[in-house]
Amino acid sequence: xxxxxxxxxxxxxxxxxxxxxxxxxxxxxxxxxxxxxxxxxxxxxxxxxxxxxxxxxxxxxxxxxxxxxxxxxxxxxxxxxxxxxxxxxxxxxxxxxxxxxxxxxxxxxxxxxxxxxxxxxxxxxxxxxxxxxxxxxxxxxxxxxxxxxxxxxxxxxxxxxxxxxxxxxxxxxxxxxxxxxxxxxxxxxxxxxxxxxxxxxxxxxxxxxxxxxxxxxxxxxxxxxxxxxx
Amino acid sequence: xxxxxxxxxxxxxxxxxxxxxxxxxxxxxxxxxxxxxxxxxxxxxxxxxxxxxxxxx
Numbered sequence: 026x027x028x029x030x031x032x033x034x035x036x037x038x039x040x041x042x043x044x045x046x047x048x049x050x051x052x053x054x055x056x057x058x059x060x061x062x063x064x065x066x067x068x069x070x071x072x073x074x075x076x077x078x079x080x081x082x083x084x085x086x087x088x089x090x091x092x093x094x095x096x097x098x099x100x101x102x103x104x105x106x107x108x109x110x111x112x113x114x115x116x117x118x119x120x121x122x123x124x125x126x127x128x129x130x131x132x133x134x135x136x137x138x139x140x141x142x143x144x145x146x147x148x149x150x151x152x153x154x155x156x157x158x159x160x161x162x163x164x165x166x167x168x169x170x171x172x173x174x175x176x177x178x179x180x181x182x183x184x185x186x187x188x189x190x191x192x193x194x195x196x197x198x199x200x201x202x203x204x205x206x207x208x209x210x211x212x213x214x215x216x217x218x219x220x221x222x223x224x225x226x227x228x229x230x231x232x233x234x235x236x237x238x239x240x241x242x243x244x245x246x247x248x249x250x251x252x253x254x255x
Numbered sequence: 256x257x258x259x260x261x262x263x264x265x266x267x268x269x270x271x272x273x274x275x276x277x278x279x280x281x282x283x284x285x286x287x288x289x290x291x292x293x294x295x296x297x298x299x300x301x302x303x304x305x306x307x308x309x310x311x312x
Contacts, residue, residue, distance in 0.1 A: 209300065210265070210298040210300065210305055210307055211263070211265040211305070211307065214263045214265065214294070214307045214309060215263050217263075217294070217309060218261045218262070218263045218309055221259045221261055221293065221309070222258055222259050222260060222261055223258065224258060224259055225256040225257065225258050225259075226256055226257060226258065226259055227256050228259075230259075230293055233293050233294035233309060234294065234296060235294075235296055235298055235307065237298065237299070242300060242301060244298065
């Protein structure tokens with residue numbers, strides 16, 4: 026296998042892995058079609074933004090990224106005859122696909138583009154971990170199906186924050202509760218237990234704690250829980 | 256949908272948090288690992304320390 030073959034293999038492996046990650050795309054060729062049909066608000070990914078990816082590729086071969094693209098133009102890749110020049114770069118394809126998966130086009134596209142450059146091309150698991158660490162950037166959309174797919178692909182349990190956010194047509198409502206003050210923490214804990222036992226298990230428990238009132242040896246329980254609602 | 260069913264446990268008061276943590280550890284090792292631990296804290300009460308945990312019954 027030549028250096029170019031290795032790079033191309035990495036690109037396709039990476040793209041195909043990400044394609045599996047994002048629900049709704051059955052093949053890389055589907056992704057290409059989607060990429061051609063979509064426009065990200067005119068903010069097309071330009072080659073300048075792909076420079077970090079180019080650097081990664083360059084480390085694997087003596088050829089520049091542009092050289093890789095030019096060579097790829099002349100070759101068909103597998104039965105689907107994917108030509109890299111159709112979309113300038115796999116990164117752009119994936120960015121466009123991401124904009125379709127989520128219900129809103131958001132800066133996630135840019136973040137992902139940057140994230141892709143930060144990880145080894147063959148390490149898609151790391152990519153999903155980056156996403157998992159950035160739940161704040163993932164907003165409402167088909168995120169649950171995305172999460173489920175990620176779990177299937179990684180066999181890892183993602184943070185609760187990522188698993189529970191973004192359900193389509195649902196909101197997440199938080200509630201807080203405080204017990205009265207007690208002169209010992211055990212009674213505060215018992216009060217918390219009583220409150221919790223009034224909740225059905227559709228509620229997510231986010232915080233259960235006991236706070237004190239300085240040196241006065243008074244304690245109260247605090248609770249934050251949440252429930253999905255339509 | 257069933258409600259939460261929980262148990263609260265407090266350690267004896269100890270003179271330092273290390274002993275409290277050890278007592279909590281001993282207690283937790285008696286709890287089935289399929290059960291969720293909802294709260295696990297060490298609280299200072301004056302000069303003594305108490306460990307508290309709330310977990311699934």
